[in-house]
Amino acid sequence: KAGVTQTxxxxxxxxxxxxxxSCSPISGHRSVSWYQQTPGQGLQFLFEYFSETQRNKxxxxxxxxxxxxxxxxxEMNVSxxxxxxxxxxxxxxxxxxxxxxxxxxGTRLTVV
Amino acid sequence: xxxxxxxxIHITVSEGASLELRCNYSYGATPYLFWYVQSPGQGLQLLLKYFxxxxxxxxxxxxEAEFKRSQSSFNLRKPxxxxxxxxxxxxxxxxxxxxxxxxxFGAGTRLAVHP
Numbered sequence: 001k002a003g004v005t006q007t008x009x010x011x012x013x014x015x016x017x018x019x020x021x022s023c024s025p026i027s028g029h030r031s032v033s034w035y036q037q038t039p040g041q042g043l044q045f046l047f048e049y050f051s052e053t054q055r056n057k058x059x060x061x062x063x064x065x066x067x068x069x070x071x072x073x074x075e076m077n078v079s080x081x082x083x084x085x086x087x088x089x090x091x092x093x094x095x096x097x098x099x100x101x102x103x104x105x106g107t108r109l110t111v112v
Numbered sequence: 113x114x115x116x117x118x119x120x121i122h123i124t125v126s127e128g129a130s131l132e133l134r135c136n137y138s139y140g141a142t143p144y145l146f147w148y149v150q151s152p153g154q155g156l157q158l159l160l161k162y163f164x165x166x167x168x169x170x171x172x173x174x175x176e177a178e179f180k181r182s183q184s185s186f187n188l189r190k191p192x193x194x195x196x197x198x199x200x201x202x203x204x205x206x207x208x209x210x211x212x213x214x215x216x217f218g219a220g221t222r223l224a225v226h227p
Contacts, residue, residue, distance in 0.1 A: 031213050043202065043217035056214045090155055094213050101213060103155035
């Protein structure tokens with residue numbers, strides 16, 4: 001069974017640009033969550049999508065958005081990038097609520 | 113406020129020695145509890161989880177954790193550490209109700225293993 005796939009693995013962007021990250025969950029999983037990991041703030045929850053609907057949202061500015069498609073694949077978008085957005089972005093998929101979350105390897109975003 | 117505290121930022125042990133990583137949580141009710149491990153530049157791998165029942169849970173790679181309600185703790189243990197256990201370990205909590213997958217993580221404990 002294939003795991004959670006995140007693309008791309010690495011990205012370098014310039015301040016002010018926007019970026020889109022992709023996450024393909026494990027087959028059959030309908031829940032996809034996104035997390036930001038930085039040395040200063042640790043692992044922070046961004047949002048969760050379930051059956052194409054945002055179900056939970058963390059405390060991030062509106063520049064961070066996401067969506068989920070009918071095949072459960074999810075994308076997150078960050079607009080007007082800031083240096084502080086440099087982080088490892090992790091995606092996790094789950095079968096249903098309150099079950100084990102399987103994480104992808106992450107996308108390393110560097111904003112210069 | 114809901115929070116997870118991992119008091120030890122760095123721990124160094126010798127290979128073959130026992131290990132205990134501490135985790136305390138603050139939550140309105142007993143949450144679901146998890147331990148994850150992360151190798152450098154990688155995602156998170158679940159070591160074990162506690163939802164209910166037996167307070168001593170077994171996980172992968174020889175790890176176990178004990179839930180102590182009175183202390184709001186969920187400490188991770190391993191009787192004999194291997195060099196490959198060097199990684200960062202995260203404790204996490206989750207609201208114990210359906211339809212809610214948000215994980216709240218502690219700051220992590222970085223484990224170094226001396227040969």
